[in-house]
Amino acid sequence: MSNVVFRAANISKSFPGVKALQNVTLELNSGSIHALLGENGAGKSTLIKIITGIHRQDQGTLMLGDQSVQLHGPRDAIAHGIGVVHQERNLIPRFSISENIFLESLGKQSLTRIDYRALHEQARVWLDMLALDVDPATPVAKLSVAQMQLVEIAKALSLKSKVLLLDEPTASLTSHETDTLFSVLHRLRDGGASLVFVSHKLEEVQEICDQVTVLRDGVNACESRAMEGLDRQDIVKLMIGRSEQIPDWAARTRSTSEVALELRDVSTESGHRDINLQVRRAEIVGLYGLVGAGRTELAKSILGKYRIQSGSIIVDGKPAAINSVADAVSKYHIGYVSEDRKKEGLILMHSIIENVGITVWEQLGKAKALLTNRAVKKHVEPYINKLEVKTPSLNQFVNNLSGGNQQKVSVAKWLAAGVKVLIIDEPSVGIDIKTKAYLHELVRELADNENTAILLISSDMPEMITLADRIVVMNDFRIMGDIDNTREYAAMSEAIMNLIHSKKTIQPNSEEDPSASSGIGMAT
């Protein structure tokens, strides 16, 4: 089995103030799926960027087969048969899906006419393979985050490369899409390709990987060993040096506390109809749904970014007139952690302190005439420390942080804001398991200690079941029902999926009571 197709040996790489990789080795076999694991900032993406020619290693060699290669850029890597799906989205927003997929192959003849019809047809093949049902002529700017992710995967697949590196490809996918992706990956592996798979979802890793390399603080914690014989706790130990602490939170109910946020018969310009939803003080309400269910847009409608066409939003028992996001934030103390950290969550070109501080400036500015970094820091540092943002300094540009650490910053700024209602959209995308646990603790503390009402949007079922007190299920811009969380994973996930699917197949447009999912409390 072990015929080595690629080997990165003794790779070291430093950034100013950061030693990202030290003597890291990785060996890839053909016909195998290799897991590359590690905490946020461990150096996974850096290693992948070196293998794909984006960064140059300071030391070490890359070997393709038994030949050492020098990569002078992404084009070189592609030419050598190395394909990649990067952690961050890299698409041309105004170009169609198919053009994005085939951008590199167009380059071979720069003066021949592009046959768009053929291009769309070819693209269709790859989209079908990933079960992405959109017109290949659609500009990618119109896609949701998850759809873009799938396009990016299609783009990498279309290269048919010998070595394919996937940096957290499933971070914003639901389990359903993940399954489709995995079947594709299995097929590729069986065809002899060599795959690298990065993920913070250990269940997935265990499901499809046969080899594993773990990085810890930029060094190998284990190098290219077989997955066999490693259980979850072994992997966790390799990653974080100790075993996982699984929170043991009892189910609780908040049905008696006051309603902090209520939606009554709300319809929105983005297409929601008859939305009724309540979030009580200190309650964590989960909002679950498949990709494209309209959860994000509902959140933004509450925030005043999209117009409410009918119905009312009630905050603290009083009808709220929210005309802009600023109204929502400063008048009604509603905060929103965006699912799209790069576009909406963070200001990449600014420093960490600038990013986290943005929600507290107003408050601090009122107290003192001049707003010093020191004051801001005092306020936000505890959250940054608790989430263990890995950075040489708070003045580091967010751009230079690893993906997971960026996500932490984007969440931390709202934890620091002291809002009464917090809407959290996909908070743990790309966050490692250790931090995820801390994050969950923080969210829970926020609810318990500060009485914050929390609306948690997540496609991560385990997260939902760990955190939420009550889970509201949404599909196709309507609310399907809600379920009190018993924290029994199997039962809960089945109940949720039933709610989505049964409803959909039986009565796609129904407003009827879906009594099919029996034994579960329905939304009022």
Place this chain on the structure above:
Amino acid sequence: DSDTKVALVPGGPHPYFTAWEQAGKDAAKDFGLASADYKVPQKWELGAQNQLLESLVTQGYNAFLVFPGDPVGTVGIVDELVGTGAVAMALAGCLRDPSEAVFCMGTDTGNSAYLGTQELLESLGGGEGKKIVHFTGFLVDANTKLRIDAVEQAASEAGAEVIQVIADIDAPEPAEEKINAYLAAHADEVDGIITTAWVPAVVAANALRKIGDKRIKMVGIDHDEVLLQAVKDGFVHGTMLQNPYGQGYIGSFAADKLRQGCTIKADAPFKSNALTDKFIDSGTVFAGVDEVDDYVTSMQSITKTLFESFESTYLDC
């Protein structure tokens, strides 16, 4: 030999002033000046001209012959130049009084436009009921307003009407567009064209040649080849010529004399115009088809006359 270092500074790069270069060289040679240099600001900007003038002070120039980038705006810097002990005069165009410039030698812009309009109306056989149009330069240049008013006055005195003024066409592209558009729409309504800026004159001359209409009479300004040729070919009635060479030559001479201790006569016969009471006309003549060929000679003779009597007329030495 004299230690006078003369700088001849136009408002910006423009063919009108090219003659100053030779005039300065000739004057330096003829009168034994330390130098008389033509110094062009890199662009038509008050700021660029100011910065150039300041650097010339640093370089030790002590006589400044300046075309005012703005009749009022340039007063300040001229006053500062004089403050450094230099001699300064306005050349080609005038500063608005009061200013520290010893005098203004050049063309009375308003008067030139006035005379040109009179020539135009005359060529139309008297002004009564005639319709003329006026093409001119940037409105921000205060002289443009003087020209507009002068044309208006000459026309109304003769009973003619200025039916349209098109301004702000100092660049060739918009001038082309607007003048042609105007002629396309109104060629049959208009009897005469007066232009009071270089580029519009050239463009209008070409436009008239293009439509081949010799009924419309036009009087231009300055000595561009295109214009002179159009006069010869009969598409343009004539042009108002000025005397840049004479300005530069006599100006350099006067500056040196003033530095040598001469003073301006108390009763010097300065003329007055809309801007200043210390005006010396360097010669503005109308050149029709008969005069264009030897306009150079006629300018030289004007220069000669002005130069020969200059010291006795204006200076106490």
Place this chain on the structure above:
Amino acid sequence: MKRQLSSYLQSDWFGPLLITITAIALVSWFNPSFLSPFNIQILLLAIAVNALIAYAQMVIIAIGQMNLSVGAIGGLVAISFSGFMEVWSIPWPIAAVMALAVGLAAGYLNGFFVAMTGISAFIITLATLSIYKGLNLGITEATPFYKIPDMVKSLGNDTFIQPLPWLVIPTVIVTFGLWYLLNRLPVGRFILAVGGNEHAAELSGISVRKTIITAHVISGFLAGLAGIMLVARLQIGQPTIGDDWLILSFAAPVIGGAVLTGGHVSVVGTLLGVVIVAIITQVLVLFNVDPFLVQVVLGFLILWAVGLNKLREVRAAKVTAEQGAIA
């Protein structure tokens, strides 16, 4: 049907087209001579040259940069062209080719410096603007070249069929060529890709450097062509050619729907932007606006034109949103 309508509504050229038609209708209603053959010829002459100027900038906007030196390149090519003919007595077609080569070279230099140093094109072209303009002034000392062959003069002003002037021919060719380039050829798509997301383009194996240089070369060529055509039209090699281009070069593409941050331009939209500007210029003359008020009226007309276009965009967005909701 409805779908088609909404796709027209959404396209960049639809709004400007509507504005153009309204403007032509209005102006010719008040002033019938507006549509006289001679005036159409005048309009076309202006549009032919200005369109090239706008395209020269549009190509650079497409890669998300700015070219401040379009005018300086145009001026340099114009005086090179007339200088070659006057000083070296080179026959005009050869002089034109040589002058275009000057334009290409100037564009290439811009592109080279931008691509190789990574310094913003804004700064590089600001510096080269100074260099090219300075060369122009250094060569001409601000005095025009007058000896333009009659052949060139007549090409610049005559029509091949009333009222179509010869000068529209290169512009028509360029318009089609550019449209084809940007919509059908990989080179053109790369230009837009680099403008849309430079980093992503790089990761997709596109050579960003080559693309940037290509765009600048095209820009230099177009600016040069405009300069040569202006010499023919003005019948004189004016050193001041190009001094006035900058604002127009940006205004027309932006009116035509170009996104200043790059990645999206419209050839037809830009052409219509040029037409709108040309009509506005004429309106100011035809309606005898007080010269002291010309600028005010001009400003309001620009606002009117782009405002109308914006209104259309909002409408179109609504129509598609409603359709989305129905679907």
Place this chain on the structure above:
Amino acid sequence: MNNFGSTQSPSQDVGILDDETSPAPGSGRLTQQLRRLLLSNEFGLLALIIIFSIIFAIVTPGFTSSFSLFAMGRTAAVNIIIGFSMMVVIVSGGLNLSVGSIGVCVAMGGGWLMQVAGFPWYLGVVGALALGAMIGALNGVLIVKTGLHSFIITLATMSIFFGVMIFLTQAGSFRELPPEYVTFGRMKINGVVSPLLIVTLVVGVILAVFFKLTTAGRRLLAAGANPDAAELSGIRVDRTIILCHAMSGVLAGIAGLMLVSRTGAAIPSMAGQLGQDWLLPAFLGPVLGGTLLTGGRASVLGTLLGAFLVTLLTTGLLLLQVGAFWVQTCLGLLLLAAVLIDLLRRSYLARHNLI
């Protein structure tokens, strides 16, 4: 998200390591700080200014004369403020083509207030600046309400403001201004320093404080860098844009009034046709100084040094007496050389120091 000025921002390659959370030991921290300083844009400009000053001082007589220094400082003072007035808008990710137009309107307004309305000079100044704020805010409101790009709005308003001004004044000027106001522009402190330069420095300090230490300033930066993220963080992006345009109006007004004091008169032509003469200095300072054209980053000191460098180069060239018509070519070449030298410096440091 394309940026116009890619390497003008050191952020891509420079790490910052300067406070308590840093794991590096004390001495390392010092060198890191030093490196950060050495790599900064401002340091680069300062180095260039020093290098060119030395060269000019050696090769051109009179460069260091007090008149020359005075004149240079005074010219730079105005150019810097013009740069600031563009900078505050660039920060928001927009442009303001009407800076020159506003500057002239404010200057003429000030002239009218002092000469015709008979205001004392300080009230004239305050009134005129209020006018500048209003005109600027009008730009901002139009941009926000129409949703059009600031480029096109300010292109139109440039024409409108200027047109209204020229119509009202009929191209006339105001020159009977209070003497104390006019002497201000000609005064020399210690024979070399123009008070205008001091005004500029004060404005610079205020702006620096605004961007570093006030909520409004930080909001402006955030809104400019990423309007979507800023909006979702509760910032009223619209108001921020109106604010920055109003500030731009005031700054353009300050520059206009400085020129009035310097020329001794308020004249419509002081910024050329439509105020376009100001566009170049308006962009040069900020862009050389490291303000990104895509918004979100401002450097007050950089703008100041950038504008000063350009003034210095121009003065030096004029004193070098390159043939009159070639000055522009040389200026362009020097500018190119300056940015290339800066690039070399940065990549040299990056290669040899930082790894």
